[in-house]
Amino acid sequence: MTATLAHPSRPLAALALAAAALAGCRAPAGEALFPLDAGHEWTYRVTSERDDSAAVEHETLRLRTLGREALDDGPAWRRRSDDGVDYWLRADDSGIYRVASKSDLDAEPRPDAQRRYVLKAPYRVGTQWQAPTTTYLLRRRADFPPELRHVVPPVAMHYQIEATDEVVETPAGRFARCLRVRGVASVHMFADSVAGWRDLPLVTTEWYCPGPGLVRLTREEPARYAFVHGGTLTMELVAWQ
Template identity: 60%
Template sequence: MRAHLLLLPGLAATATALLAGCGAKAPGAELFPLESGHRWTYELRTEWEDERVERELRSFETLGSDGSLDDGAAFLRRSDAGMDYWLRADDSGVFRVASRSLVQAEPERDEARRYVVKAPLAVGTQWAAPTITYLLQRRQGFPAEVRHSAPAVPMNYVIEALGQAVDTRAGHFEGCLRIKGTAALKLFADPVSGWRELPLLTTEWYCPGVGLVKLQRQELAGSPMLLGGTLTMELLSWQ
């Protein structure tokens, strides 16, 4: 969901064209494949606070090095929802530099690097990036999705654990890295509790040679005026 969620809420790639040293690999190069020829299919399961459950499939593919940006090549990823993402890698990690939706004619540059994985790959490494709410909705009013009116807020990420084992329907994975993201969005919850800071929580698992295998996004409202939920993104297949 970040590179994701988009996200969105994002390296088994050598990425030599984008790295400073000849033959060098970016930190995290086994955790987020960038070179062409890869494809991932995920199930997105949303459990709403009103007890509804929604499911959909989402696929991503890597298209290799692309020259669409005016400052040089970047690796292009594309989702079947019509989103394009441009990423680069260097000694600081792997990061997104631009994106484009179906309604945009040209890529939109990120104001700053949006890291997927940041060096050093060690417990406690931290970084930040802006995020929006993906799930929170108003029970009444239009548009229902809070993201259309609420500002982006900073999300703080930290590498929580290394060497994790993760099971998904795509298989069992070892040696994975777990990243935690936390943010808070201030909203008028209801006339009784007034304005509250609602937590936005993300947990992501990246595994060597595969990439993102699981993501969980939690945006709970606990309000009669707002609706939240939990989104789980689970890897079904990859190549």
């Protein structure tokens, strides 16, 4: 989530943008950790918990692949979320990366200024990379709009592959030989008059498994201050094809 990466008003699709172990534009059947071919669909259960509330929010996110399309600088694989955001991705020996995005408000795809990796090769423990991210859960208590992503500029998230052989249980089933990727960043802001300026952590953990690709994602943005509060978001795979 990997990346991230979505239209600023709809962050869930950004957190769903994941990665894959692909050596080229097409992976062996059943082995892609981030399928790009047309015809795939995923349904995720998204659970959000706020640090300042006992309430738990539930949503459903659906993604599908639309196949390879021509962009101005060459072909790329298109992926669409049901909240109206499209992404175009490519894969080569260096990894898999996003090259453009488009919301329903955009007339044409918006090219990325540079490659935005969602997974960097080689696909083994210790591989590291960076990608821009923003806040998704941090909110101001009094100011409008409350979501900090509207006022805080993107920051660099540092990713690392931490494991390559994990087993993950989800509502969609049990998956083995999964990669676990962890991303860490922070935003520097004034928390309140007592705590002063603080580096507030942004932590993403993602699991990619052969076959479905992304099966689980957690995003942690903890904060309990007078001026700002955070929370935790979890995505789990419910169904895929």
